[in-house]
Amino acid sequence: MFYSLSNGLLMPKIGLGTFLISNEDAKVIVSDAIKIGYHHIDTAQMYGNEAGIGEAIKASLRPRSGLFITSKQRHHMTFEDAKKAFFQTLDHLQTDYIDLFLIHWPNHDKKVNQETWRFFEWLYENKYAKAIGVSNFTRSHLEDLLETATIKPHVNQIELHPGLNQAALRAFMDQHEIKAISYGPFMRGGIFESPFKDVLYDIGKKHTSTIPQVAIAWGIQQGIFMIPKSSDAKRLEENYRAASLTLSEEDVEAINNLNRGKRVYTDPDNNPWGVFKALEETK
Numbered sequence: 001m002f003y004s005l006s007n008g009l010l011m012p013k014i015g016l017g018t019f020l021i022s023n024e025d026a027k028v029i030v031s032d033a034i035k036i037g038y039h040h041i042d043t044a045q046m047y048g049n050e051a052g053i054g055e056a057i058k059a060s061l062r063p064r065s066g067l068f069i070t071s072k073q074r075h076h077m078t079f080e081d082a083k084k085a086f087f088q089t090l091d092h093l094q095t096d097y098i099d100l101f102l103i104h105w106p107n108h109d110k111k112v113n114q115e116t117w118r119f120f121e122w123l124y125e126n127k128y129a130k131a132i133g134v135s136n137f138t139r140s141h142l143e144d145l146l147e148t149a150t151i152k153p154h155v156n157q158i159e160l161h162p163g164l165n166q167a168a169l170r171a172f173m174d175q176h177e178i179k180a181i182s183y184g185p186f187m188r189g190g191i192f193e194s195p196f197k198d199v200l201y202d203i204g205k206k207h208t209s210t211i212p213q214v215a216i217a218w219g220i221q222q223g224i225f226m227i228p229k230s231s232d233a234k235r236l237e238e239n240y241r242a243a244s245l246t247l248s249e250e251d252v253e254a255i256n257n258l259n260r261g262k263r264v265y266t267d268p269d270n271n272p273w274g275v276f277k278a279l280e281e282t283k
Helices: 024-035 051-058 077-093 110-125 139-146 167-175 185-191 194-208 212-222 233-244 247-254
Strands: 002-004 010-012 013-015 040-042 070-072 098-101 130-136 157-160 179-183
Touching: 002 098, 010 233, 013 024, 013 194, 013 233, 024 040, 024 051, 024 194, 024 233, 040 179, 051 070, 051 077, 070 077, 077 098, 077 110, 098 110, 098 157, 110 139, 130 139, 130 179, 167 179, 185 194, 194 247, 212 247
Parallel strands: 013 040, 040 070, 070 098, 098 130, 130 157, 157 179
Antiparallel strands: 002 010
């Protein structure tokens, strides 16, 4: 149920995404997920639910070593402000380290991204984060970051689903041992629409599996970490069981052929959270 990152850290193949889940709902949903067997919980400072997740983790009584927690930095900020925000994240999650910490969105100034990454390298070197990475970075964003990075990102969390398989970006990431994490694997419901639903349904029928399970298994089988979201306990369990589903090479290829380059979330090159700021303005 694990894949290894480039630094040897074992990361669960499947996790729980918590985007748009409130603090109060997170207490219930994360508790349900942990009972089902989830080890990986994915959150972000921007989601505003870290405190609720921390309460659920505490109530679960599961040892910290038995959990893998990911969070993401809200915005690009000064080193000292980033430290304050990070340690607040630790307080909210009731832990003294993060398994994986990510830059949530790229800035439109590569120098700002490079400066932010220096803070992330500091976190990693001081063992506050067992692994560090980025989210929503395109190839050009990664190339710019690698110009000055002394530690390569361990992961890149990106929109990735049957309609947007990110094959070209993943090939570049493989060259640098950067693993992919898929968010939005259900395409905001798009997998239940043609042409996606037709192919996924037929494959699922062969394996006595659902359309969502096929979409999750498709990613995992290609070495991609998957973090589907659900607020329903039955769906949580259904998603979790997908990690054990094995598809044929023909199945995987059929799903890969569904790629339309179709985004259903924000375009990283035009994101509103990475507004352009000159480096001197961030100090």
